[in-house]
Amino acid sequence: MTSSELLEKPAPPWAAEAPGALLWVRLQLSRNLAKTPFPRHADRETLSRTAQQAAAAMERWNQEETDRMTGFSVISFSAGERELLEARRLLPARFPSYHDQMRLYVNERQDVSVLVNGFDHVRIQCIQQGADALRLWGKAVWMETRLSRDLPWAFDSEFGYLTASPYRAGTGLRLSAALFLPGLAGSGALAQAAEKAARLGFSLRSLYDDVSVAYPYCELLNTVTLGVSEETLCQRMKQLLKDILEAEQTAWKHVCGSAGMKWKDAAWRALGTLKYARLLGARETAECAGAVETGIMSGLFPSEDPQLFYKLLLAASPAWVRETTRKEELEEEDVDLWRAVLFRDLIKRAGF
Numbered sequence: 106m107t108s109s110e111l112l113e114k115p116a117p118p119w120a121a122e123a124p125g126a127l128l129w130v131r132l133q134l135s136r137n138l139a140k141t142p143f144p145r146h147a148d149r150e151t152l153s154r155t156a157q158q159a160a161a162a163m164e165r166w167n168q169e170e171t172d173r174m175t176g177f178s179v180i181s182f183s184a185g186e187r188e189l190l191e192a193r194r195l196l197p198a199r200f201p202s203y204h205d206q207m208r209l210y211v212n213e214r215q216d217v218s219v220l221v222n223g224f225d226h227v228r229i230q231c232i233q234q235g236a237d238a239l240r241l242w243g244k245a246v247w248m249e250t251r252l253s254r255d256l257p258w259a260f261d262s263e264f265g266y267l268t269a270s271p272y273r274a275g276t277g278l279r280l281s282a283a284l285f286l287p288g289l290a291g292s293g294a295l296a297q298a299a300e301k302a303a304r305l306g307f308s309l310r311s312l313y314d315d316v317s318v319a320y321p322y323c324e325l326l327n328t329v330t331l332g333v334s335e336e337t338l339c340q341r342m343k344q345l346l347k348d349i350l351e352a353e354q355t356a357w358k359h360v361c362g363s364a365g366m367k368w369k370d371a372a373w374r375a376l377g378t379l380k381y382a383r384l385l386g387a388r389e390t391a392e393c394a395g396a397v398e399t400g401i402m403s404g405l406f407p408s409e410d411p412q413l414f415y416k417l418l419l420a421a422s423p424a425w426v427r428e429t430t431r432k433e434e435l436e437e438e439d440v441d442l443w444r445a446v447l448f449r450d451l452i453k454r455a456g457f
Contacts (some may be wrong), residue, residue: 106175106211106213108177108181108182108186111175111190111211111215112186112189112190112428113411113422115416115419115425115451116412116415116416116419117183117193117215117216117232117415118213118214118215118216118218118411119214119215119233119234119272120234121230121234121412122234122411122413123213123401123402123408123412123413123414124234124285124412124414124415125285125402126286126349126350126353126354126402127234127235127236127282127283127284127285127346127350128234128282128283128284128285128414128415128418129232129233129282129283130192130232130233130234130238130280130281130282130342130411131230131231131232131241131250131263131280131281131282131283132230132231132232132238132240132241132242132245132279132280132339133228133230133278133280133281134228134230134245134246134249134277134278135224135227135228135262135266135268135269135270135273135277135278135366136225136226136227136228136229136230136249136252136258136259136266136277136281137225137226137258137259137266137267137268137269138155138158138226138227138256138257138258138259139257139258139259139260140196140259140285141155141226141259143224143226143269144222144223144224144225144226144269145204145224145269145325149204149206151349152204152206152222153206155206155221155222155226156206156207156208156221156222157197157223158255158256159208159219159222159226159227159252159256160176160208160413161255162252162254162255162256163176163210163219164251164255164329165251165302166251166252168368169251169362170211172212172213172217173212173213174208174210174211174212174217174219175210175211175212175213175318176208176209176219177208177209177210178207178208179196179203179207179208180204183433184426184433185427185428185433185447186424186428187203188201188422188423188424189273189422189424189425189428190209191424192419192422192424192425193215193219193419194230194232194238194267195211195218196209196216196220197210197220197223197224197345198224199226200223200224201296202214203337204222206222207220207221207222208220208221208222208237209221210336214299216231216233216237217229217230217231217248219248219252224269224270225269225277226256227252227256229245229248229249229252230245231244231245231324236282236342236343236347236350237343238280238338238339238340238346239336239339239448240345241339241356241366242335242336243445244321245334258297259311264331265277265330266329267282268433272328272330272333273330274330274331275331276330276331276333276334276335276338277330278305278327278330278335278338279326279330280326280327280338280342281324281325281326281327282324282325282326282342282346283312283322283323283324284312284313284322284323284324284349284353284397285321285322285323285326285395285414286298286313286321286323286349286353287357287360287395287399288352288353288354288356288357288358288360289319289321289349289352289356290321291356291357291360291364292356292359292360295321295323296398298349298352300371301348302313302349303328305341305345306327306328306329306341306343307325307326307327307328307342307345307350308325308326308327309324309325310323310324310326310327311323311324313391319356321395324353325342325345325346325349327341327342328393328437336382345365350421350425351390357399357403363440364370369402369405370401371396371399372397372399372403372405372406373400373405373406374396375392375393375394375395375396375397375400376393376396376397376400376406376452376457378393379393379394379397379417379448379449379451379452380443380450380452380457382448382450382452383442383445384438384442384445385441385444385445385448386420386441386444387422387423387444390417390420390421390444391418391421391449393417394414394417394418394421397414397417398414398417401414406457407456408455408456408457409454409455409456410451410454410455410456412445413451413455417448417451418449420444420447420448421444421449423435423437423440423444426440426443426444426447426454427440429443429447430443430447436441
């Protein structure tokens with residue numbers, strides 16, 4: 106896989122089906138090398154040695170496993186390409202300082218990746234559409250075990266796996282799920298769902314920094330890593346998602362019944378905006394994408410592209426617009442203009 110193949114797809118290969126309320130579930134496993142400073146406090150020689158050790162471990166993986174990983178030097182990507190990889194969840198958002206010893210390994214489906222010399226020495230990531238976090242844990246722990254033959258992990262008998270962030274110490278596990286919950290938001294039941302999640306060691310919060318976005322994109326993530334096993338966390342996540350998705354389905358039926366034509370009008374208006382607008386801002390894009398998705402999920406209008414919602418959300422990113430148009434110096438208004446052009450094409454290709 107080349108860097109162009111990694112960047113050019115408008116939606117990730119693992120997102121093959123229409124998402125519904127659950128956009129994705131992601132598992133990250135942070136590990137560090139024993140007797141080695143964390144990347145932020147390491148000198149270049151130490152970072153280089155870590156990158157070489159990781160490269161040897163990944164080479165061994167590729168020799169023994171069928172799911173081969175392609176390695177990239179993160180610094181070789183342009184600033185716009187790195188921003189796009191952040192939007193696609195392959196690089197950490199707002200990473201403070203990229204450097205020449207940072208490596209990213211990705212498989213063909215882009216559902217498994219390994220980041221070397223980020224916040225931690227190694228971050229294994231697995232992502233999928235389904236709610237079964239235990240399946241992700243099985244994939245991640247298999248890779249972690251295989252890599253540990255060449256990479257001695259830093260482990261403390263009292264605190265567990267040592268991580269750069271104290272919030273991940275213990276298991277080193279971060280579970281997160283992206284959700285689209287117009288029913289719970291419309292019925293005022295999101296707070297109740299958040300309270301239940303908190304009792305089980307999870308947080309339900311806005312997926313975006315801009316909490317003013319009208320449509321409810323939410324993120325469920327674990328806040329506990331000490332004193333509980335990885336399997337227990339995954340099982341809790343799976344059960345929480347099951348309960349939230351069932352509650353969302355019930356709430357959406359109630360919203361549709363009580364709102365009458367209002368939600369249908371909002372969906373049709375959003376579709377019209379995406380089809381005909383000449384300027385589209387990122388916030389308006391997210392709102393319209395959500396409204397259109399409610400129309401698709403409810404059978405109001407069909408879509409020929411099951412990946413359309415993913416594409417619309419990714420295309421809201423200014424980085425995607427700049428990379429797709431090959432115009433990295435676009436001003437904000439020009440980004441809005443080109444975003445509208447690209448969205449009209451996406452909508453047309455989906456059969457609208």
